[in-house]
Amino acid sequence: MNLPYYPGCTLKANAENFEDSAIKVMEILDYQLIEMKDWVCCGTVFSMTTDDLMLQLASIRNLLRAEEQNLNELVVLCSMCYNTLQRAKQFITEDEENLNKVNDLMYKENIRYQGTVDIIHLLTVLKDRITFDKIKEKVKKPLSSLKIGGYYGCLLVRPQEFAIDDFEDPSIIEDLFSSLGAESIAFPYRLECCGAYQTITKKDVTIKRTYEIINSARRAGCEAIVTSCPLCAFNLDQRQKETAEEFIEFEKMPVFYFTELMSVALGGGWDKKWSKLHYVDPQPILKEKGLL
Amino acid sequence: MSYEISRNIIKNELVEKIEELSGQNVFDCYQCGTCSAGCPVVEYMDIMPNQVMRLAQFGATEDLINSETIWICSACLQCSTRCPKGIEVAKVMEALRSINLRKRIGTLDPNKIEAEELQDLPPIALVGAFRKLTG
Ligand code: SF4
Ligand code: SF4
Ligand code: SF4
Ligand code: SF4
Numbered sequence: 001m002n003l004p005y006y007p008g009c010t011l012k013a014n015a016e017n018f019e020d021s022a023i024k025v026m027e028i029l030d031y032q033l034i035e036m037k038d039w040v041c042c043g044t045v046f047s048m049t050t051d052d053l054m055l056q057l058a059s060i061r062n063l064l065r066a067e068e069q070n071l072n073e074l075v076v077l078c079s080m081c082y083n084t085l086q087r088a089k090q091f092i093t094e095d096e097e098n099l100n101k102v103n104d105l106m107y108k109e110n111i112r113y114q115g116t117v118d119i120i121h122l123l124t125v126l127k128d129r130i131t132f133d134k135i136k137e138k139v140k141k142p143l144s145s146l147k148i149g150g151y152y153g154c155l156l157v158r159p160q161e162f163a164i165d166d167f168e169d170p171s172i173i174e175d176l177f178s179s180l181g182a183e184s185i186a187f188p189y190r191l192e193c194c195g196a197y198q199t200i201t202k203k204d205v206t207i208k209r210t211y212e213i214i215n216s217a218r219r220a221g222c223e224a225i226v227t228s229c230p231l232c233a234f235n236l237d238q239r240q241k242e243t244a245e246e247f248i249e250f251e252k253m254p255v256f257y258f259t260e261l262m263s264v265a266l267g268g269g270w271d272k273k274w275s276k277l278h279y280v281d282p283q284p285i286l287k288e289k290g291l292l
Numbered sequence: 293m294s295y296e297i298s299r300n301i302i303k304n305e306l307v308e309k310i311e312e313l314s315g316q317n318v319f320d321c322y323q324c325g326t327c328s329a330g331c332p333v334v335e336y337m338d339i340m341p342n343q344v345m346r347l348a349q350f351g352a353t354e355d356l357i358n359s360e361t362i363w364i365c366s367a368c369l370q371c372s373t374r375c376p377k378g379i380e381v382a383k384v385m386e387a388l389r390s391i392n393l394r395k396r397i398g399t400l401d402p403n404k405i406e407a408e409e410l411q412d413l414p415p416i417a418l419v420g421a422f423r424k425l426t427g
Binding site (some may be wrong): 008013014015024041043044045047048049050051052054055073078080154158160167192193195197198199200202205209229230231234269270271 | 312313314315326333336355363364366367368369370372373380382383386387390399401405409412413414415416417418419421423424425
């Protein structure tokens with residue numbers, strides 16, 4: 001079955017391993033992720049001011065493109081794209097005046113934006129459409145004895161109306177990894193922000209966040225963390241370099257996109273080129289568990 | 293810190309602007325402190341989220357607009373989801389940032405990011421930071 005999807009820019013750069021592994025995993029599950037045409041960056045962060053419609057255009061233009069291409073839905077992988085597209089759509093379509101104004105701003109477009117395209121996160125597709133029971137049947141290499149902490153961060157669960165699961169106590173990532181044979185651990189800081197884009201102007205803040213989040217996972221017994229956000233991945237993985245310099249007793253932990261480990265479990269294997277996009281080498285733990 | 297409280301100060305235009313941009317009524321806040329308790333970066337702020345709300349009620353807008361806090365907030369929405377009064381504190385923070393950004397005041401000058409750093413940073417960090425922090 002074909003599923004139209006919106007990749008977003010980071011999946012074409014620093015997070016190629018995310019896109020690559022997602023496509024591979026979905027193929028194993030008999031779904032083709034088909035990249036929509038003519039997309040642009042969604043703008044990454046939702047603008048929360050009531051009056052500035054220009055800041056919503058990046059997201060809305062993507063949704064308009066999807067309507068033009070007769071798509072009913074868009075699957076999204078990146079948590080931030082997911083969040084921003086959802087909220088922009090809601091903000092513009094729930095108010096007729098906003099909707100009209102935005103369409104007037106985009107007067108050169110061939111059609112008027114209506115808001116007919118649904119935005120779905122890949123995790124939701126896995127849970128509701130494919131189901132974890134089906135995924136379990138397809139496991140070739142169970143992630144046995146691998147202790148995984150699912151990191152949700154902010155945007156998969158907040159705001160509440162777009163949470164992909166219970167916003168205070170989600171279990172979708174834990175349930176997915178249990179079905180892959182791993183030991184899922186719901187560690188305390190899994191819903192705590194990593195500092196997001198502050199990683200540029202307030203690097204010290206994000207380093208401390210990384211320190212606290214990884215330590216929280218370590219204390220709960222996790223051996224690796226999984227995420228679905230390239231910014232979480234950047235802060236939690238790449239920033240471990242600075243974290244280790246700052247805190248001498250800090251022990252590094254590998255950070256994966258959930259789809260990378262799904263690929264390993266479902267027989268898609270580990271692609272060596274994914275390793276280069278990680279800071280903490282993911283291979284030792286995979287070797288130790290006999291998964292490589 | 294000491295503040296003069298008077299009708300003139302409380303009814304100041306900037307409070308109205310904050311309310312307009314955020315869509316929130318700052319006088320709804322009853323100072324329970326839940327927003328500050330859950331904020332992951334509160335330790336770096338000069339004014340805690342609940343204090344932001346209180347100062348807005350007093351009309352102490354200059355202090356808010358010049359605060360460090362609004363540039364430390366990472367828009368994680370923890371405060372907004374937990375406020376028992378349903379106030380979206382994150383939107384108040386955004387309004388305060390926007391008032392600055394619209395005067396071209398921000399904390400990130402793209403030209404000042406070091407080349408070496410720029411090489412490593414993913415688009416998602418850059419675009420996000422430019423939109424939230426560049427005036
Ligand atoms: S949120 Fe990130 S990955 Fe998604 S389109 Fe925007 S910048 Fe790209
Ligand atoms: S944890 Fe950080 S990067 Fe991830 S969704 Fe939250 S703010 Fe974004
Ligand atoms: S949680 Fe809400 S009511 Fe409580 S202090 Fe914060 S803004 Fe005010
Ligand atoms: S949105 Fe800002 S103020 Fe609110 S909890 Fe998050 S970082 Fe703190």
